[in-house]
Amino acid sequence: MTHPTDRLAEYAAGAGAPDIAAHLAGCAACRADLAAWQRLRAAERLDAAPPPGPELLAGVLRRVRAAPAAPPVLIAVPRYSGPNRPRRLLPVVGQLLAQQARLIRRPVWVLAGLAIAAGTVLAAAVPPGRAAGLFGLVVPPVAALIVAAGADDSGPADELVRATPTSPRTVLLARLTLLLGSTVGAGLLATLLLATRDQLGAPGLLLAWFGPLVPLCALSLAVAVAWRPGAGMGLAMAIWMLKLLTRPGLLDARIAGAVATVWQPALPTVAAAVALAAAVVLAAPLLHRNRIRISGVAQ
Numbered sequence: 001m002t003h004p005t006d007r008l009a010e011y012a013a014g015a016g017a018p019d020i021a022a023h024l025a026g027c028a029a030c031r032a033d034l035a036a037w038q039r040l041r042a043a044e045r046l047d048a049a050p051p052p053g054p055e056l057l058a059g060v061l062r063r064v065r066a067a068p069a070a071p072p073v074l075i076a077v078p079r080y081s082g083p084n085r086p087r088r089l090l091p092v093v094g095q096l097l098a099q100q101a102r103l104i105r106r107p108v109w110v111l112a113g114l115a116i117a118a119g120t121v122l123a124a125a126v127p128p129g130r131a132a133g134l135f136g137l138v139v140p141p142v143a144a145l146i147v148a149a150g151a152d153d154s155g156p157a158d159e160l161v162r163a164t165p166t167s168p169r170t171v172l173l174a175r176l177t178l179l180l181g182s183t184v185g186a187g188l189l190a191t192l193l194l195a196t197r198d199q200l201g202a203p204g205l206l207l208a209w210f211g212p213l214v215p216l217c218a219l220s221l222a223v224a225v226a227w228r229p230g231a232g233m234g235l236a237m238a239i240w241m242l243k244l245l246t247r248p249g250l251l252d253a254r255i256a257g258a259v260a261t262v263w264q265p266a267l268p269t270v271a272a273a274v275a276l277a278a279a280v281v282l283a284a285p286l287l288h289r290n291r292i293r294i295s296g297v298a299q
Contacts, residue, residue: 003030012037100174108149112183115142120190124197131197135190136208140263141240143183143213144220148232150175151224169284172225176281180217184210211270212263216240218273219262222280239263 004011004020011020012034024031119138123131151172187209195202216236224232243263246256261269 003027005030005033008034009037012041096170096174097178100171100178104150104175104179108146109182112142112146113186116183116186116190120193123190123194126197128197129199131194132200132205132208135194135205136212136263137240137243139183139187139190139209140212140216141236143180143187144216144236145233146179146183147176147217148220148224148229148236150179151221151232152229167285169281172284173281176221176277184213187213211265214270215262215265215273218277218280221277225280225284 004023007017007020008030011017024034115138119135119142123135123138126134188206191202191205191209194205198205200208216239219239220232220236222232223235239259239262242251242255242259245251246259251259265273
């Protein structure tokens with residue numbers, strides 16, 4: 001039996017022939033093939049259906065316009081404004097100081113506290129009238145050393161800090177505020193405790209250590225930030241040792257005069273030291289990049 005397989009597609013499209021109809025009446029396999037072609041033909045007619053007319057879109061729009069409009073929902077969005085600035089600034093500053101306190105190495109706090117405590121005990125043990133001179137040799141170098149140590153940003157945690165949007169200027173200013181605030185606070189507490197041990201009283205004790213603290217910390221900070229923290233600490237210790245040697249008169253008069261300028265500063269010297277510290281803080285990003293470049297060349 002010959003099957004008209006190649007003619008079934010035409011038969012499904014309507015081009016019928018009597019012989020194909022007679023054959024389909026007695027052949028189940030060809031009827032199955034014809035049914036498949038008819039299903040395919042129906043699918044083609046669905047794909048070729050024309051797109052919906054504009055009346056469909058017009059009906060949808062009529063329904064949308066006829067529906068009642070829902071009232072608008074107002075959502076209050078908080079915004080940053082002037083009156084809220086102080087309330088938001090204080091938590092940010094407190095959080096920054098707390099983070100910097102964790103980044104400063106614990107030995108810095110321990111050694112500074114022990115040094116000031118030991119200086120307070122020794123100043124209380126000396127004869128009356130000598131407490132100011134002794135205590136004035138303790139607080140300034142301690143403050144200068146911890147300021148230089150605070151400028152060290154080579155730790156693993158400091159690498160993460162540099163990856164944040166916080167600028168090196170802000171980080172340095174926060175550390176200076178924390179370190180100097182803690183040292184000056186401890187010095188003031190010790191001054192109140194030693195006020196009765198010196199004939200100058202609390203004001204004399206305060207001037208004895210706060211006067212040299214300002215220029216000594218400014219010099220130590222400048223060298224530590226511009227070069228390296230170890231150099232800033234070394235400079236502070238060198239000036240302190242020269243101060244100890246000036247008492248027996250072992251130094252040249254010019255060197256002794258330079259040391260006296262730092263240790264017994266006049267008002268212009270204090271103003272210049274404050275200006276130097278401010279310039280170092282402002283130039284901290286540039287100095288930080290130069291220090292990294294110099295360290296890379298040295299390695």
